[in-house]
Amino acid sequence: MNSPRTRVSLIYLVFFVLLIFVVFFNYQQQATQQEVLTINRVAADVRSGIVARVITDNDRLRIVYDNGEERFAQKESNTNTVEQLIALGVTPEELTPENVDIEVAPPSAWLGIGTVLTYVLPFLLLAGVFWFVFRQAQGSNNAAMSFGKSRAKLFSGENPTVTFNDVAGVEEAKIDLQEIVEFLKEPDKFITLGARIPKGVLLVGQPGTGKTLLAKAVSGEAGVPFFSISGSEFVEMFVGVGASRVRDLFDQAKRHSPCIVFVDEIDAVGRQRGAGLGGSHDEREQTLNQMLVEMDGFDTDTNIIMIAATNRPDILDPALLRPGRFDRRVILDAPDVKGREAILGVHVRGKPLAKDVNLAVLARGTPGLVGADLENLVNEAAILAARRNKKSIGQSEFQEAIERVLLGPERKTRIITPDEKKVVAYHEAGHAIVANALPNCDPVHKVTIVPRGRAGGFVLALPEEDYTLVSRAKLLDRLAFSLGGRAAEEVIFDDITSGAQSDLEHVTKVAREMVTRLGMSVELGPRVYGQKEELIFLGREISEQRDYSESVAEKIDEEVFKLVSDALTRAKKTITKYKSQLHLVAKKLIEVETLSRDDFEKLFPTPIKKRSGTPILMGANSH
Numbered sequence: 001m002n003s004p005r006t007r008v009s010l011i012y013l014v015f016f017v018l019l020i021f022v023v024f025f026n027y028q029q030q031a032t033q034q035e036v037l038t039i040n041r042v043a044a045d046v047r048s049g050i051v052a053r054v055i056t057d058n059d060r061l062r063i064v065y066d067n068g069e070e071r072f073a074q075k076e077s078n079t080n081t082v083e084q085l086i087a088l089g090v091t092p093e094e095l096t097p098e099n100v101d102i103e104v105a106p107p108s109a110w111l112g113i114g115t116v117l118t119y120v121l122p123f124l125l126l127a128g129v130f131w132f133v134f135r136q137a138q139g140s141n142n143a144a145m146s147f148g149k150s151r152a153k154l155f156s157g158e159n160p161t162v163t164f165n166d167v168a169g170v171e172e173a174k175i176d177l178q179e180i181v182e183f184l185k186e187p188d189k190f191i192t193l194g195a196r197i198p199k200g201v202l203l204v205g206q207p208g209t210g211k212t213l214l215a216k217a218v219s220g221e222a223g224v225p226f227f228s229i230s231g232s233e234f235v236e237m238f239v240g241v242g243a244s245r246v247r248d249l250f251d252q253a254k255r256h257s258p259c260i261v262f263v264d265e266i267d268a269v270g271r272q273r274g275a276g277l278g279g280s281h282d283e284r285e286q287t288l289n290q291m292l293v294e295m296d297g298f299d300t301d302t303n304i305i306m307i308a309a310t311n312r313p314d315i316l317d318p319a320l321l322r323p324g325r326f327d328r329r330v331i332l333d334a335p336d337v338k339g340r341e342a343i344l345g346v347h348v349r350g351k352p353l354a355k356d357v358n359l360a361v362l363a364r365g366t367p368g369l370v371g372a373d374l375e376n377l378v379n380e381a382a383i384l385a386a387r388r389n390k391k392s393i394g395q396s397e398f399q400e401a402i403e404r405v406l407l408g409p410e411r412k413t414r415i416i417t418p419d420e421k422k423v424v425a426y427h428e429a430g431h432a433i434v435a436n437a438l439p440n441c442d443p444v445h446k447v448t449i450v451p452r453g454r455a456g457g458f459v460l461a462l463p464e465e466d467y468t469l470v471s472r473a474k475l476l477d478r479l480a481f482s483l484g485g486r487a488a489e490e491v492i493f494d495d496i497t498s499g500a501q502s503d504l505e506h507v508t509k510v511a512r513e514m515v516t517r518l519g520m521s522v523e524l525g526p527r528v529y530g531q532k533e534e535l536i537f538l539g540r541e542i543s544e545q546r547d548y549s550e551s552v553a554e555k556i557d558e559e560v561f562k563l564v565s566d567a568l569t570r571a572k573k574t575i576t577k578y579k580s581q582l583h584l585v586a587k588k589l590i591e592v593e594t595l596s597r598d599d600f601e602k603l604f605p606t607p608i609k610k611r612s613g614t615p616i617l618m619g620a621n622s623h
Helices: 004-034 039-048 081-087 110-119 121-148 171-185 187-191 211-222 241-255 282-296 337-347 359-364 371-387 395-407 418-437 472-482 484-493 498-516 550-577 579-592 597-603
Strands: 035-037 051-057 060-065 070-074 101-104 153-155 200-205 226-230 259-264 304-310 326-332 444-448 458-461 531-535 540-545 594-596 616-618
Touching (some): 039 051, 171 304, 241 282, 241 304, 337 359, 418 444, 418 484, 418 498, 418 550, 418 597, 472 484, 484 579, 498 550, 594 597
Parallel strands (some): 051 101
Antiparallel strands (some): 051 060, 153 226, 444 458, 444 594, 458 616
């Protein structure tokens, strides 16, 4: 009775009952007010000569006076109107047509309908209101009974919308999942050989790598039903509801076998048991226990494959990952340059592209971006082309979209003083000069002092090719490159500004990682210092557990300080050596604000050196 739905039903009931009584009361009141004349009064008015017409209308008399007024009187049943008036003293001469018209109206079909409306309709309306209220209550009961039902969405496999052709950049993952597709299509081929197909497949990868899309592609390739549900939809505040939903989900899956059950973000329900704050979460753990039982209950002939996705496999319960449940783990990494080109090719389908668009160049300029980032990049390029009233998307829109995705939109209306503009120009020129001079830095592709996002300007340095290993020499050159802007300010202005804040944060973090995680300190040797401690229930890092003494901590601080100081010294020496080129680049930036790779190398030709590396983006206050 306290539910909002029940309260609304009661309000409707009271409103309709009051409405029925008001309408019925008004009708009766009007009828009472109309029948005010007696037959004696009618006879008297006829004798007085003020009545123009007397109309017999069913069981009542309608009196029309000379002034046009109409009144009503109740007629005696089975009595002639003329005879009744004569009996009351009206002479026949007074009833002649010259004095008064006596008419008899034909019986009206609306009389019976009016009676029905008057007496029967209120009861019908009241019965309808009660039926509506009981139906609402029944709906509430059904909702309560379906509280433990699965909320998984079922997609038919008859008309697949996603196949492996729509997924690019994860070729190894598609090869691993091809076995699942073959088993769903031809299970007998595996069963006759005694092979047991994996009951569960865990897709692991950072957000945006295409885990959900790949699961849908498996269903589309196999042409089987696809149940999709999020891990958070199992868990409710009431203990046992999640377990009931798990049972219902697998019951539905068995009825639609062969099929695929996809659980997105399974870490919401599959976190390690007993890791909660102040004890375990009973509802979540019961849901997980039920899921473990259902996966163990799979038979070899049920043809149900469970696919789950997560970006936190480290916090999942070990029982969920053991053989017999999620047997196979498919890793989805960030795509390489060929994968990015293939992903861009998928997302530009159906879009009008200009002839100058080169997806290979765009792929080389987007290292580190995943599928979702590249989809957003193509969409941003299309929006830019539409804003410029173009009929096709050009290379310039894609290049600007890359910068927009990395840093944010341009802030062309930002007003800075000429002195600030000069400082920013030398700051960015310092980054570019150091990057172009040191042998292990990536080539400079763009230098600009146009504010974008939170950056007052930036230098875009992109590698010629992707790679996974980073040497100590490259990291040292990267530290110097990051401090190139700070070094230029000191050399040119003999002062420093706050523009190097993000640069300092970056070099401090990299230097500490080199010392404590990568074993790149000569003084401290090849060892990892400190253990990251995580709260599994919350799934986030909260502190670092120190496993070293205070004296070692002092040495770590000294090594970090030494790495950063040496990097700044190298950057200053490089700036001093190429000071003339620094002035040329800075003056050109003040003049045109943006330099491309060709424009920059005309001012400062690239020294002969070996080029390789990962993308670097440095700027004043860049993040």
